[in-house]
Amino acid sequence: MSRFSFLLSAALLGLGLTATPAAAQALGDSKVIAPVPLPGLPEGIATRGNRFYVSGPAAFGQALGSAFVRAYDIRTGALETTYPITITNPFAEMSGASCAAFGPDGKLYVIEPFIGVIRMNLDPGNTQSVYSAFTPTGPSLLNDLAFDGAGNLYVTDMSPTRSPRPFTRSPRVVARPQCGSPTRLSPVTRSFPSA
């Protein structure tokens, strides 16, 4: 025990006080950090600096325009900003968002299953654009995405055996993939056509 600690302890005892150490955190301990407002169904989560970002709702049947990214303070869990996903597929008659990941360019890439991958600037104007329009070979249910060290983006298409009704009305549907498939796109420094 250092001289300072000893003197502090003695002073506390002299005052009839005892220091109460903070409860040790055990592996697996969990606590609620933040609520996710309706429509809820939070799916994706990514962090950057002092914020974490949550995307959703991940479900069929959600109203057109209901997809969101919400930004929270990572230290307090306070909801700071909501970024509605404004790009919608009117043929789908519904919206949604699954996972999100930051690219090497600092933009947030979010999957809107009825659009593809949307790139969000997370700026006050909520600027966003279609990074890659999917259904290149037919109906898909895109779910998660990850960047490798070279900036290539990989996307999973999880439900190849389903043909969601909305896609039967989409002019971009030309075939149905035979099975699930991570898709590798070009590095994010390259541009892609909009939907």
Place this chain on the structure above:
Amino acid sequence: MWFTDPALAGNPLIPFGVNGIRIDKNNTHVYVSVTVDATFRGVIYRLPLVASPAATDLELFASLGLFTGPDGIAFGKSGKLYVAEALTSTIKVLNPDGTVQAVYAGPAQNPPGSPVPWANPANIAFNDQNGALLVTNHASLVAFDPALFVVFDVFVNDKGSPLP
């Protein structure tokens, strides 16, 4: 299309195939979860990060059991792989060899309110400031309850991989 294989297609009765995806910290392999495979098991596969992987490159990394439902995954700086299991509502911690090191379960404390059960956790990110996972509580396979739509953290004493 970078890679496709029947093993990733999921189960015809429960069509949730390839789902979560992450790159390992050495940038040599991509890992994917298959939520429900043809035998109703949850599994993790990995593939080498090459231009055109062959079917023989697909390697089973971990088989997590019947109706476990692995969804989002994330690598820790330690090399451990953290798996959100939607059907068991747990987080599994896998060693670099694919064996299970630990299984964590809820509920998440929520003072002064009641604890919130983990309900179909979907995805994971790291809060490097406190060594915890941030987890989305998707709550899609339980009775509708807006109080379940939360983000909770789980202390794991680890940080995120350089390629989150």
